[in-house]
Amino acid sequence: MLFGDVSQAIGNTPLVGLPRMSPDGYTIYLKLEGHNPTGSVKDRVAKYLIEQAERHGLLEPGQRVLEPTSGNTGIGLAALCKVKGYPLTCVMPENTSEERTQLLTMFGVEIVWSPASEGSNGSVRLARELAAADPDVYMPFQYGNPANALAHYETTAPEIIADLPGVAAFVAGLGTGGSVTGVGKRLKAWNPDVRVFAAEPEYGDLVYGLRNLDEGYVPEVLDESVLDSRIKVGSVKALTYTRRLAEEEGIFAGVSTGASLAVAERVCKRLPEGSEVVAMSPDGGWKYLSTGAYAPGDVERIAAGISGTLWA
Amino acid sequence: MPVVRIPTVLRKHTDGDAKVVAHGATVREVFSKLVAQHPGLGEELFDGDQLRGFVNVYVDDEDIRYLSGQDTPVEADDEVAIMPAVAGGCG
Ligand SMILES: Cc1ncc(COP(=O)(O)O)c(C=O)c1O
Numbered sequence: 001m002l003f004g005d006v007s008q009a010i011g012n013t014p015l016v017g018l019p020r021m022s023p024d025g026y027t028i029y030l031k032l033e034g035h036n037p038t039g040s041v042k043d044r045v046a047k048y049l050i051e052q053a054e055r056h057g058l059l060e061p062g063q064r065v066l067e068p069t070s071g072n073t074g075i076g077l078a079a080l081c082k083v084k085g086y087p088l089t090c091v092m093p094e095n096t097s098e099e100r101t102q103l104l105t106m107f108g109v110e111i112v113w114s115p116a117s118e119g120s121n122g123s124v125r126l127a128r129e130l131a132a133a134d135p136d137v138y139m140p141f142q143y144g145n146p147a148n149a150l151a152h153y154e155t156t157a158p159e160i161i162a163d164l165p166g167v168a169a170f171v172a173g174l175g176t177g178g179s180v181t182g183v184g185k186r187l188k189a190w191n192p193d194v195r196v197f198a199a200e201p202e203y204g205d206l207v208y209g210l211r212n213l214d215e216g217y218v219p220e221v222l223d224e225s226v227l228d229s230r231i232k233v234g235s236v237k238a239l240t241y242t243r244r245l246a247e248e249e250g251i252f253a254g255v256s257t258g259a260s261l262a263v264a265e266r267v268c269k270r271l272p273e274g275s276e277v278v279a280m281s282p283d284g285g286w287k288y289l290s291t292g293a294y295a296p297g298d299v300e301r302i303a304a305g306i307s308g309t310l311w312a
Numbered sequence: 313m314p315v316v317r318i319p320t321v322l323r324k325h326t327d328g329d330a331k332v333v334a335h336g337a338t339v340r341e342v343f344s345k346l347v348a349q350h351p352g353l354g355e356e357l358f359d360g361d362q363l364r365g366f367v368n369v370y371v372d373d374e375d376i377r378y379l380s381g382q383d384t385p386v387e388a389d390d391e392v393a394i395m396p397a398v399a400g401g402c403g
Binding site: 120121123124176202203212213214217218219227228230231232 | 322364367370373374375377379397399
């Protein structure tokens with residue numbers, strides 16, 4: 001595998017079986033997106049967001065890019081904007097992990113903090129305000145930009161089909177909805193019997209700190225009609241599965257991988273015996289070490305202690 | 313008895329309680345009892361007899377839109393969770 005620069009080394013990630021954690025009669029595979037250059041699935045999205053904007057003439061050479069992100073998209077954009085010569089501003093909730101701040105700062109990103117009490121909704125609100133007030137910035141806006149889901153439609157899904165043509169179901173965590181929408185649509189276009197499930201993180205009370213329900217938000221990128229179901233996963237369960245993954249399968253993943261794995265296990269019995277299920281692992285665990293998610297000790301106590309930062 | 317989980321933003325209607333016990337064999341029955349006990353919730357959750365768009369309801373962790381909506385059966389030991397729709401973290 002030889003590449004001219006980092007922007008070309010995105011994708012073609014391993015699909016790895018979990019023989020020890022799959023329920024009897026089924027096989028769960030993890031798509032290990034942590035193998036991308038900046039360590040997450042969002043490298044694919046960052047590349048599509050920027051290159052589509054360039055193609056459509058929305059981004060001038062040297063123009064500042066501004067994006068609401070709590071981490072992975074920002075880090076992916078940071079690397080790409082660096083090699084392509086765009087300065088970058090990320091709007092993030094204050095409670096994101098120290099690793100993410102350090103990485104972004106090292107890439108020369110300007111960080112604007114939004115209140116922790118408003119969760120990702122707050123970053124979206126603030127980024128929109130900043131972009132509206134400054135005509136010189138370009139905001140790709142992953143929550144509303146079709147290029148997000150297109151990255152998965154054109155790259156993630158074809159890789160899965162090539163590696164595992166018999167795939168019966170796909171599970172991914174729900175953030176912007178780009179993964180489930182893009183991969184789900186492509187898999188269903190290829191085989192209408194494929195089932196698609198979203199694993200929805202159950203954020204801590206903090207993230208749900210809206211003042212009223214009218215401030216709720218459903219990302220435009222998410223196409224709910226692609227989903228066969230949507231199952232929420234609490235922090236304790238997500239953390240338990242994530243830690244088991246290291247102990248039993250030797251895979252060190254981020255906490256949202258555990259959430260998808262818990263849902264993959266739950267839906268197996270809805271599928272014919274012998275089915276192969278793909279769950280997305282958006283990233284490795286490295287960026288979350290400082291949260292204490294992997295420290296020794298009782299999982300319930302750990303989850304309770306970090307529920308405010310776990311998914312941020 | 314089924315327990316209904318109330319999100320922070322709605323606890324002003326339940327005297328601060330995060331969990332409320334409510335009887336009923338379906339989501340519709342559970343909610344009608346719930347609203348009878350805590351009338352402030354009616355306006356927040358419903359537009360006519362439909363749940364509002366930014367209200368997600370889960371029975372045993374599964375979104376009722378993909379089950380049978382308000383006709384989704386509720387077992388005695390099920391948790392009915394109400395959650396506001398928010399922008400996903402981890403983006
Ligand atoms: C850790 C993690 N979990 C889940 C997701 C959900 O992805 P999406 O925004 O495609 O819904 C992401 C996206 O990067 C992520 O980084």
